[in-house]
Amino acid sequence: MAEGRAAPRRCVRCVLPDTFPGLTMHADGVCSLCRDFDRAAPDTEATALARLEAAFDQVRGKSARYDAVVAYSGGKDSSWLLYLLVRRWKLRCLAVTIDNGFVVDQALTNIRAVTDALEVDHILVRPAFGFLRQVYQESLRGGLHVPAAATRASDICNSCIGLINNHVVSTAVHHQAPIVAGGYVAGQVPRNSAILTVPLAALDAGARSLQDRLADRLGDGARAHVERFPGAASVMIANPLLVSSYSEERLLADIEPLGWRRPVDTGLHSSNCRLNDLGILAHHQRYGFHPYVGELAEQVRRGSLSRAEALKRIEALPDIQELREEIARLGLNQELAPFPRQ
């Protein structure tokens, strides 16, 4: 895809390319992030799991209706998350799904099946598509997020994640649910975020900055799409999949009996969103590396993914010819390369 570019040099341990921002390659071929990983001595999974379960024990059953509001995309990871929260940790959950207009039908079918099987209340939020289209157009133009966001996900995904997190926190505040849970896996969120108490004031600062960035591009009306969090309370952010011995075989064995089926039309990486591939392609063209490489590299370091498998996933790039429908729905020009390099 990136014609004219030489193949990047990759860390011999974790697959990060030398085009990855902020990365240094050492003489032995190992990258600076692998070195940091060895030095950091992170909590063992068992320690972090114990802290997570202690936090769950502390709040279970205390609030009127829900213990946790769960960001639920209908994909395999968040389906497993919901399964674990309900069946393993016995938390009363409210699942929240944001339909960005590109969620595949099978994902919506899966959501119904899984929430019914687990007897979980569910809210489906569909922001006006005209607003989302503008957000995605601006995402593809670049510069909507902080520079470091490009090391974590595509610009499109970062926009969605910002809006989803905002909705989920505001739902938790509304229901006075103490926990906000996400199905993020290693490499998608910071290592210390398996369980974390965050004051609403800190989340409000993030919400204000999201409002500012959107308003800057889309006008002041965009502010109304982002909820603010006044008040002195805190919420617990939980990312239980970081400490749940994540493996695809294990999670499928748990969620398939609930009626979850793998969608066939979502592209190479996502199990619920048809826009994901466009984000990947645009990101690769603009920044010169695959947006999933950061999280896959972290999984390789942690030993939950082989280096060969990670390489295979980042080398298979989406074909723009198969993204015509998504490009048209976003109102982008089919003939021009829509994603300029930086």
Next chain:
Amino acid sequence: MSNAARDVIVEYLQATFLFDLRQERLDDRSNLFEAGFVDSYGLVELVGFLERTFSIRLTDSDLTSPRLASIDGMVRMVAEKGGAISHG
């Protein structure tokens, strides 16, 4: 101590949040959130870095303190908590 801590913090911030202090005309008092380099994901990462690197524990009020937004504030926070660099 303060200077060593500052150097470690600056090196981390520049490598993680992808900016160059001088190029961006920022100084130790600049608000890195307002300057557009740290978002809420970055905040969580930053807290993890400070706790791990200096063997300290940040409280809820630290997490909402404007001190966390600038290099100067972070250095003072670490010093007040008696932080020591735990890994060379």
